[in-house]
Amino acid sequence: MAELSSLAELGTVTTAAQPAAPVHVQKLDKSGRAYATGKRKNAIARVWVKPGSGKITVNDKEFATYFARPVLQMILNQPIVAANRAGQYDIVATVIGGGLSGQAGAVRHGISKALTYYEPALRSVLKKGGFLTRDSRVVERKKYGKAKARRSFQFSKR
Template structure:
């Protein structure tokens, strides 16, 4: 059985750190063992998290496994977004320019 492609990205925002694993799949998203709807009940956080996939037109093409810790929900959502963007660039280097232009690859240190 062949090894399935897997792409990793680490995202940070404020004191939050997210480790993202991106694999080709049907769009399942798990954050700390919970679905995205359970982990981020607010729609604004879910929109923030999924924005790099939407920009890359990759919604539903990748499964996401995320481990995130530190900070509050908004900081964690920003860290996950940063990690997803970095993993997408690893998967497809041509996405670097549009993701950078939208600010998804920029670390928000605050």
């Protein structure tokens, strides 16, 4: 550490070990695909992303037939639209657990993570949209002496 005689010299002294910003590198498997796991509620989705025509498959079905409600289809497409990569990647997902809404959120989370692994430059866009954050809300467990998690049994005066 260098000795300073006045505060004016403080600007000229540089610290030796400045931490650099984290460098995100492309993570691909042997087949040239990016893999990520997405989660929401009790649903877990395994997602693979590879260059292609924009076909999305969920549990060996077309995503529009698996997620019949338009809202769920929109949720699935959000990270692709935000990254402006519609029709550029084929996405294969397997999802288990939870209900359809949780599964759609899990697949969306997995797609977002896999896109950042395939194209690290997209991380800032997807992070800003909130797609890389795992929605950690789960059902609260039932407590003993209660009807549900917090609801008490009906009180009887007589």
